[in-house]
Amino acid sequence: MRALLFFVTIFYVNEYVQAVRQIPDDILRGNHTNNWAVLVDTSRFWFNYRHVANVLSIYRSVKRLGIPDSQIILMVADDMACNPRNPRPATVFNHRKQHINVYGDDVEVDYRGYEVTVENFVRLLTGRLFPGTPRSKQLLTDEGSNILVYLTGHGGDGFLKFQDSEEVTSQELADALEQMWQKRRYHEIFFMIDTCQAASMYEKFYSPNILAVASSLVGEDSLSHHVDPAIGVYIIDRYTFHALHFLERVSPDSMKTMGEFLAVCPKQECISTVGVRRDLFPRDPHKVPITDFFGSLRPVELGINYLNVSIALPLTENTIRPVKQEEKYHYAQQFPTHLFQTRAT
Amino acid sequence: MVYSKNDWNKLLKMFTTVWDAPSGPQMFQHCHLFPRALGEVAGRHNVQELHVTLTEGLWRYEYWGFPVSDAAPGAELWTWFRNDTKDVDNIWKKLTGALSGLLCASLNFIGTPNSLSPEYSFRPTGVVKNSNLNSSFVRYATLPREIVCTENLTPWKKLLPCDSKKGFASLLNAGHIHNTNYHSLGLHIRPVCKDAKCTEVSIELRQTVSLVYDMMILGFQNQDWSLRKLFGLGLSGPCPLATSSFIYVDVTSNETGTPYQLQPEPTEVITSIRGGYESKFKVYNIQKMSFTHMLNIVATYSTPKVYAVNVPPVLYASRYIVGYGQERGGIVTKIHNNHWKHLDIIYLENIPWFLPIYLHTLRVVAGGKEITPILKKYVPGKERSRPYSLEVLLRIPARSVTEIYIEFDYVFLKWQEYPPDANHGFYIGSAIISAYLPVGKNYMGLPQAGPTIYSSFNASREGFLLQLRTESLIITLPTPDFSMPYNVICLACTVVALAFGPLHNITTKRLCMKDGNSCNGLLIRLKSMLFKGRKPQAQAH
Numbered sequence: 001m002r003a004l005l006f007f008v009t010i011f012y013v014n015e016y017v018q019a020v021r022q023i024p025d026d027i028l029r030g031n032h033t034n035n036w037a038v039l040v041d042t043s044r045f046w047f048n049y050r051h052v053a054n055v056l057s058i059y060r061s062v063k064r065l066g067i068p069d070s071q072i073i074l075m076v077a078d079d080m081a082c083n084p085r086n087p088r089p090a091t092v093f094n095h096r097k098q099h100i101n102v103y104g105d106d107v108e109v110d111y112r113g114y115e116v117t118v119e120n121f122v123r124l125l126t127g128r129l130f131p132g133t134p135r136s137k138q139l140l141t142d143e144g145s146n147i148l149v150y151l152t153g154h155g156g157d158g159f160l161k162f163q164d165s166e167e168v169t170s171q172e173l174a175d176a177l178e179q180m181w182q183k184r185r186y187h188e189i190f191f192m193i194d195t196c197q198a199a200s201m202y203e204k205f206y207s208p209n210i211l212a213v214a215s216s217l218v219g220e221d222s223l224s225h226h227v228d229p230a231i232g233v234y235i236i237d238r239y240t241f242h243a244l245h246f247l248e249r250v251s252p253d254s255m256k257t258m259g260e261f262l263a264v265c266p267k268q269e270c271i272s273t274v275g276v277r278r279d280l281f282p283r284d285p286h287k288v289p290i291t292d293f294f295g296s297l298r299p300v301e302l303g304i305n306y307l308n309v310s311i312a313l314p315l316t317e318n319t320i321r322p323v324k325q326e327e328k329y330h331y332a333q334q335f336p337t338h339l340f341q342t343r344a345t
Numbered sequence: 346m347v348y349s350k351n352d353w354n355k356l357l358k359m360f361t362t363v364w365d366a367p368s369g370p371q372m373f374q375h376c377h378l379f380p381r382a383l384g385e386v387a388g389r390h391n392v393q394e395l396h397v398t399l400t401e402g403l404w405r406y407e408y409w410g411f412p413v414s415d416a417a418p419g420a421e422l423w424t425w426f427r428n429d430t431k432d433v434d435n436i437w438k439k440l441t442g443a444l445s446g447l448l449c450a451s452l453n454f455i456g457t458p459n460s461l462s463p464e465y466s467f468r469p470t471g472v473v474k475n476s477n478l479n480s481s482f483v484r485y486a487t488l489p490r491e492i493v494c495t496e497n498l499t500p501w502k503k504l505l506p507c508d509s510k511k512g513f514a515s516l517l518n519a520g521h522i523h524n525t526n527y528h529s530l531g532l533h534i535r536p537v538c539k540d541a542k543c544t545e546v547s548i549e550l551r552q553t554v555s556l557v558y559d560m561m562i563l564g565f566q567n568q569d570w571s572l573r574k575l576f577g578l579g580l581s582g583p584c585p586l587a588t589s590s591f592i593y594v595d596v597t598s599n600e601t602g603t604p605y606q607l608q609p610e611p612t613e614v615i616t617s618i619r620g621g622y623e624s625k626f627k628v629y630n631i632q633k634m635s636f637t638h639m640l641n642i643v644a645t646y647s648t649p650k651v652y653a654v655n656v657p658p659v660l661y662a663s664r665y666i667v668g669y670g671q672e673r674g675g676i677v678t679k680i681h682n683n684h685w686k687h688l689d690i691i692y693l694e695n696i697p698w699f700l701p702i703y704l705h706t707l708r709v710v711a712g713g714k715e716i717t718p719i720l721k722k723y724v725p726g727k728e729r730s731r732p733y734s735l736e737v738l739l740r741i742p743a744r745s746v747t748e749i750y751i752e753f754d755y756v757f758l759k760w761q762e763y764p765p766d767a768n769h770g771f772y773i774g775s776a777i778i779s780a781y782l783p784v785g786k787n788y789m790g791l792p793q794a795g796p797t798i799y800s801s802f803n804a805s806r807e808g809f810l811l812q813l814r815t816e817s818l819i820i821t822l823p824t825p826d827f828s829m830p831y832n833v834i835c836l837a838c839t840v841v842a843l844a845f846g847p848l849h850n851i852t853t854k855r856l857c858m859k860d861g862n863s864c865n866g867l868l869i870r871l872k873s874m875l876f877k878g879r880k881p882q883a884q885a886h
Contacts, residue, residue, distance in 0.1 A: 045766070079494060082492055082523050090519040090520045108500065113451050132439045133442060134446020163766075164765055165765040328474075330472060331793045334793065335691075335781040335810055337689070339738055340689040340740060
């Protein structure tokens with residue numbers, strides 16, 4: 001009897017929770033209105049060159065397909081391009097034969113060096129930044145924003161390591177994304193992660209409208225692609241190398257779909273199995289254009305009606321002129337010679 | 346753009362925008378050529394004067410002379426706020442945050458714990474109303490660890506009126522200018538006199554790039570240089586929004602050293618006598634030249650390279666750490682005075698709070714004799730809230746080497762205060778030596794009243810302000826073993842497991858007798874199968 005009562009209560013509570021979880025119709029029907037990208041590299045030190053190359057590959061693609069710098073948050077934990085060990089300064093290549101300089105000439109890094117911490121990352125996602133944080137370091141998304149979140153670095157089962165000193169767990173990440181959902185800070189999220197055992201990071205997600213892809217499943221390691229003998233380190237990871245290869249052939253008006261992108265690295269190329277999480281994403285990835293997340297198409301309405309714009313406002317002159325006080329300015333004395341003259345022997 | 350050649354190729358590019366504005370809070374609201382992003386930052390934070398530099402490398406005064414504008418390695422930021430600013434520390438923190446977003450640098454790490462207010466060293470370079478300078482309105486901070494790369498060059502270029510499309514900024518290719526021994530980006534805002542009467546004030550923004558190339562590293566076999574070799578491409582034309590656009594090539598050493606020929610021919614040749622020293626410049630007026638094809642200034646040498654004896658400038662300095670162990674040490678600054686007369690200098694030390702220095706150990710020794718400083722200003726640091734600031738006014742004797750020595754202690758930090766790569770070490774910012782040189786030898790700095798390089802020609806004054814920056818130092822503080830908690834947990838758990846296991850076995854299991862023949866172990870059965878032959882022999886014995 002008591003057990004029956006218990007189960008009935010659970011049933012009703014579950015129903016209530018489902019009702020709350022139901023996505024409001026206006027959001028389900030509406031399209032996204034703007035695109036953002038949060039690209040994070042969490043590794044420090046020269047031997048993690050490939051992680052910086054990874055994140056810059058995605059940065060380059062996203063920028064080329066139309067997302068402006070003001071809507072990209074790029075976090076790079078260490079400097080590889082101008083590192084004294086780099087024989088080709090101000091360049092980061094994706095291939096030892098120097099096919100593409102993914103660093104480029106027009107790059108803006110928002111969080112760099114010691115600023116890439118778990119605290120800053122979670123604050124950025126949830127929007128709880130300190131007052132006075134500049135706009136380029138804020139994620140100013142709204143309920144119509146599609147966000148691409150890309151993480152790369154060293155990871156393990158359920159965590160991602162930041163700069164060799166701290167970690168973010170999959171539960172924290174899931175909670176941060178849930179906070180974003182509660183505050184209506186995103187429309188849809190495409191979550192990409194390229195680390196070892198990457199799939200563990202998306203397993204705990206419970207917010208709707210998230211499509212996640214990981215470069216390896218739990219228990220597998222993501223492998224790097226090849227080593228550059230001139231530099232002496234691995235230059236890029238396999239999954240991102242093939243993802244970049246795919247994205248290089250995407251143009252801003254491309255009709256390629258997310259479904260094709262999810263199949264970008266088969267097992268014989270990547271050696272690890274690419275994991276995908278689709279259950280939180282209501283649409284079919286094969287019907288979602290790739291520019292929904294990687295590009296930034298703004299819908300434009302062409303009209304043939306004429307708009308009447310009349311500049312009828314009279315130009316008002318500011319008749320009250322500030323009283324100019326005749327103050328004399330002068331250049332300040334640069335060196336206090338008087339102190340030496342009076343006291344010197 | 347100024348180009349001078351010794352054994353190294355030194356280059357300075359300077360972009361100056363002078364902008365008229367009424368003083369007051371609305372100063373930066375109407376922007377034409379002045380970059381609005383920077384104007385808003387400066388206006389909102391009540392800035393009177395602002396100087397930001399991002400530098401990679403150290404300027405070697407002994408070999409290269411004096412730069413046009415000097416900068417410390419890493420990031421350096423100093424600001425004079427207006428006299429009506431209420432809470433300077435608070436607004437300083439906000440300013441650094443805003444600048445970090447503008448320039449893509451980690452300037453937001455600058456705050457009260459690493460900023461100082463120098464009394465004598467950083468006087469306003471712009472105009473002021475009254476001569477009484479209150480040093481509580483100046484803030485100086487440096488981040489020696491900061492790197493400068495393309496991500497800093499990109500927003501810097503976007504602040505220029507012509508961006509990087511036309512004019513000298515089109516030469517600034519990241520791959521070439523970061524492949525240098527020394528590269529420095531600078532932003533300087535200051536108020537200047539609008540006219541000779543000086544009753545109204547204009548705002549001047551100067552953006553500078555200083556580069557020192559090492560031709561040997563670049564792999565060029567001969568000493569010929571050209572714009573294309575240095576920047577990767579030639580100049581396609583001046584910026585249409587510029588009032589003047591010049592290239593100056595310093596040919597003073599052309600008569601004394603290995604001579605070279607410049608092509609194309611310069612527009613004019615200027616001889617400048619400054620502070621008793623003569624220097625010669627060949628000038629290219631870019632606006633007067635025709636650009637049917639890209640301009641490439643080429644210098645060809647006719648004779649092989651001759652390595653001349655280096656004549657160091659009148660004043661240069663170096664700094665290093667002495668001492669051993671991780672308990673105490675000392676900082677020594679050596680100042681070389683090559684002038685025939687004594688020089689008055691101001692020495693500023695900026696020591697972080699985690700390196701307590703002891704003022705009673707300060708010793709100044711010149712040529713074997715101890716000299717007493719004329720004035721000392723010491724602001725002791727406070728843990729986690731204020732750095733140590735020491736300003737010493739000295740008169741250093743002629744033709745001498747002066748050593749300033751001070752001792753410090755190493756301290757332990759809390760484990761959260763170590764950076765992720767703690768074993769790299771901690772940086773101490775450069776010391777700054779300000780001097781008033783009576784002669785203009787090797788001096789290329791701009792005069793106070795003039796914004797362009799042209800104003801520095803024949804600009805003799807009674808003294809030339811020089812600010813030298815020494816090396817920044819790295820020290821290794823006693824660093825804890827960050828793997829210790831993990832190791833302790835593993836060890837403790839192993840010990841507990843080893844102790845607990847047998848104890849549990851003994852207390853919970855009962856021993857009982859067993860027959861000899863039944864149930865032998867697997868190993869014994871295997872052995873008996875393998876050594877069937879031998880077994881009877883063993884039993885026989």
